[in-house]
Amino acid sequence: MAGSTRVPTRTPSQLSQGAAVSGGVGDSSLRPDGVLKATGEFAYSSDMWHEDMLWGFTLRSPHAHAEIVSVDVGEALAQAGVYAVLTHDDLPAEVKKYGLELRDTPVxxxxxxxxxxxxxxxxAADHPETARRAAAKIKVEYRELPLVHDEATALAxxxxxxxxxxxDHHAAHVPHPNIVHRQPIVRGDVAAAAARAEVVVSGEYEVGMQDQAFLGPESGLAVPAEDGGVDLYxxxxxxxxxxxxxAPVLGLPEDKxxxxxxxxxxxxxxxxxxxxxxxxxxLALRTRKPVKMVYNRFESFFGHVHRHPATLWYEHGATRDGTLTHIRCRIVLDGGAYASASPAVVGNASSxxxxxxxxxxxxxxxxxxxxxxPPCGAMRGFGAxxxxxxxxxxxxxxxxxxxxxxxxxxxKNAMSQGDRMPTGQVVDSPAPVAELLRRVKARPLPPERQWETLGxxxxxxxLPGGLSNTTHGEGVVRGVxxxxxxxxxxFSEGFDDYSTARVRLEVIGGEPVATVHTAAAEVGQGGVTVHAQIARTELGVTRVTIHPADTRVGSAGSTSASRQTYMTGGAVRHVCELVREEVFRRGRERLGTYHPAWATAELLLEGGKVVTDAGEVLAPLVDVLGxxxxxAVDEFRHRPTVALDPATGQGFGHVQFSFAAHRAVVEVDTELGLVKVIELACAQDVGKAMNPDAVVGQIHxxxxxxxxxxxxxEIVVENAKVRNPSFTDYxxxxxxxTPTIPVDVxxxxxxxxxxxxxGAGEAPTLSSTxxxxxxxxxxxxxxxxxxxxRPEHIVA
Structure with missing residues (x-):
């Protein structure tokens, strides 16, 4: 659509009829897994089962920093039902560490x-409880070491x-080995700009450690193969x-x-x-049996990275007419024990x-x-x-x-297309910051005192506090x-970011059917829907099968950085075009350039029209394919980026920018410190709403x-130990x-x-907080x- 528009919300009944049933780009196509997930019938990784499988369990350190003096596994191995106990000394390959960016994490x-x-x-044991009890019998002697738990103790x-x-390559650019990565960004003359400022404000801020709190805990099933390799689900x-x-840690080539x-x-x-x-x-390779591992929620808090907690100092200056003069800031992120994605998060936070x-x-x-x-890494918003x-x-x-x-x-100070980021990069696509702010401000406010009933x-x-019945409206004040x-x-800063797709077009039951195969991880964002929409649009067919994602096709990159629709969607589109060109070639060769049915088909396909019947367009396709x-299979890459200069932070570091604005309406009991968020209105530019309902869902x-x-x-960490590893306390x-969330797209x-x-999934996470x-x-x-x-912050 040209210009701007508010995407309407479609009801399920509307989705089952009219234009949406064609399921092309721009339609609110239904998710193929939606009903199963809503009814609880969807099979998650923790639901997998294999005949004669064993259960794995991990023994974890109770200490945050300690030397391992000795490990005795004898009693655990002797327990009935135990098939294997492994420690660091049992690892089969010379490579004993792994890591997302830096190989610094021990297996x-x-x-x-x-x-x-x-x-x-x-x-590994024949029952999960047997595995847990055996792990408890492993005797580990520790000698505790001094803790590094904040900037002062890290840099002393x-x-x-x-x-x-x-x-690693970051070590040369940091002033202390306990700094994972440091990125300065310097542009202009801040001292001179500060001298021109007529008003200067500064502040220190703190962000706590947030957990991703995903629905399904860490889980998977490893099955040993006859060729000495392993299949992992x-x-x-x-x-x-x-x-x-x-693969390197197992001592196996990647194809095994x-x-x-x-x-x-x-x-x-x-x-x-x-x-x-x-x-x-x-465990599967050691026992030669399938091994399933499923973390409980307590273990999950220790089994994955979290959002970096941060301390931030800022100084802003402006002239009396409200024009910004300069910014000084220092952002310190706690990366925890291992690097994970911290270098990239630093780059994002700075830029x-x-x-x-x-x-x-x-x-x-x-x-x-x-x-x-605890180690910290990627979480929605990623430093920003x-x-x-x-x-x-x-x-x-x-x-x-x-x-x-x-x-x-x-x-007044909002950037627009053509302006520069602090890195010097020109924002060369629409940047409707002022318009987004105008829209959220212009939206009517929700009614006052909504808690009052007719009686x-x-x-x-x-009310704030809800069903705890702590207030009846006394001391409640609204804020906007x-x-x-x-x-x-x-992905940014010179990373070779690409995605691979394989598309097959064939005749099944007299009808052309497309199969799309990528390694894109469907984590709930809707790739299984969008990729089918793209194939329908580009190939003019109604039936599209999405092949299960696996490593038998080239990489699709990570389902993160709001990149999958851009990158793997771009790959599917590109490969569909290759398939279409081959169909055109065959059509011209077999039917002739002037065949009337083929001419119609070619015209519609070149226009990207989704065809909803098997009439004059699908018939020649059937004849051509036989x-x-x-x-076809190929890779898709976005335009190249470069690493930011380690001294100045200048460079074309990012592919694209996404913008969102929010207006929050809250009611606060100022005497008790309780907060009720009434509304969080959002306006966001998404470029093109590939699936409007899915876009609104991502924003919600x-x-x-x-x-x-x-x-x-907040994950509460005291003296390097987690105090609330459960959904009772977190x-x-x-x-x-959840408040009302009206959305302008x-x-x-x-x-x-x-x-x-x-990309639409991350920007609303920034501005809502x-x-x-x-x-x-x-x-x-x-x-x-x-x-x-917290309540004590409000009433203190």
Missing amino acids: LAGGKVRHQGEPVALV ADAPVLHPDRD VATQWLHSDLRQI VRMTLAGVGGAFGGREDLSMQIHACL HAAGPYVVDDVEIEALALYTNN VQACFAYEAQMDKLAAELGMDPVEFRR GAPDVRA GYAVGVKNVC DEPVE GGTTQGLGLAVME LIPTILD LELADEHAPYGLR PAVLAAIRAATGKALKRVPV
Whole structure:
């Protein structure tokens, strides 16, 4: 669609009739797995079963930093029903570490543990309870070591160096070996700009550690093969990245490790790193039996990475008319014991640290630390979330000092197409920041005092505290707040980001049918729907089969960075075009250029029209294909990026940018510190709504995760130990906590992207958190420099 539009919400009855039934690009096509997931019949990875399989269990360290003095597995091995017990000394290959970016994570701890919950030993038994009991009989003697748990202890002169043997390419650019990666960004003359500033504000901010809290815990099934290899069925975000890390540790070539995607119950970044993959394969190869591993929720808190907690310092300056003069900031991310994705998160945090605003003079520093806290890595928003919370708080603070409306102040400084990021990169696609802010502000506010009923008695469900019945409206104050954010799309900084697709067009039962095969991980985002929509649009067929994702086709990259529709969707489109060209060639050869039926078919196919019947268009396709299917496989790459300069941070680092704005309406009991978020209105540019209902669903989901970070979600870590590893104590929003989320979707095409689309899944996670905090500040008058905000922060 040209220009901008609000995407209407379609009802299920509307989806089953009319244009949507054709299922092409732009239609709200139904998910093929939707009913199964809604009814609980969908098979997740934890539901897998194999005849004669064993169960695996991981023994984990109770200490955050300790030397392993001795390990005695004798009693565990002697227990009936136990088939194998493995420690670091039993690993079969010279390679004993793995890692997403840096190979620094031990498969099993050898000599030392660096965080609470680090795997020390593995057990395979004929029953999960037998495996658990056997693991409890393994005797490990530890000698505790000094803790590194914050910046002060990490960078002290006498700080223990957690990775003394590191030799990665970041080591030359960091001032201390306990810094994983450091990225400065310097542009312009900040000292001169600060001298011109008429108003300067600064602030220190803190973001707590957030968990991805995905639905399905880590799980998978490893099956030993007759050729000495192994078949692994697993819930993951990136099959080929897993394969690259798994095979060397097993001592096997990659073609002997065959991976198939099992049912995934959400990911949000938490499945980019390995969890049980190598462990299950090791046990299967040792026992020569299938081995299943399923984490319980307690173990899951220790089995995957989390969002980096952060401390941030910012200084903003402006002239009296509200023009930004400069930004100084320092962002410190706690990466935990191992690198995971920390280097890339640092790059993202630094390059997005100024937000979607025009400012020519910046001094930015972002870094990630090695500590003995839980490892942190990818989570939805990927470094940009932490920065957005701080810079949006600063924008409100600066607007207040200037006496300006906070939305109009943002709009005055909002970037647009043609402006530059702090890295010097020109934003060369639409950047409707001011329009997004205008839309959320113009939306009518929800009615006041919604808890009041006709009879006068309050409906406690609509009050802060809800059914806890803690308030009846006394001390409840409404607040409204705004925020906007910017997030990159696809992998960045010179990464060879590509995706592979195989498409086959053949005749089955007298009808052309397309099969699409990629390794893209369907984690709930809807790739299984979009890829079929693209094939229908490009090939003009109605029947499309999505082949299960596995490593028998080339890599599709990770289901992260809002990249799969752009990258694997782009690959499917590209390969469909190759298939279509071959069909055209055969058509001209066999039917002749002037055959009337073929001419019609070719015209419609070249126009990308979805054909809904088997009439004049499908008939010639059947004649052309006959018994000879057409198949093509190829890779798709986006335009190249470059690594940011290690000294200045300048460079074309990102493929594309995505923008979203929120307005939050909250009601706060200022006496009890309780918060009820009434509405979180969002406006977002998605370039092209490939599947409008799915786009709105992604915006709802990202918005709700941002809400969770704002008011409830935090892994509490004290002295490097997790204090709340359960959903009893780690709270996530339920349907009762989720506010109304009206959405405006703009479709301003990016000419560099397939169909003009723009990655949509992450941007709403950025701006929803600071919008909620801005609204709470408006209601309470409190500074509130930390998320999640707690009752004691409000009433203190």
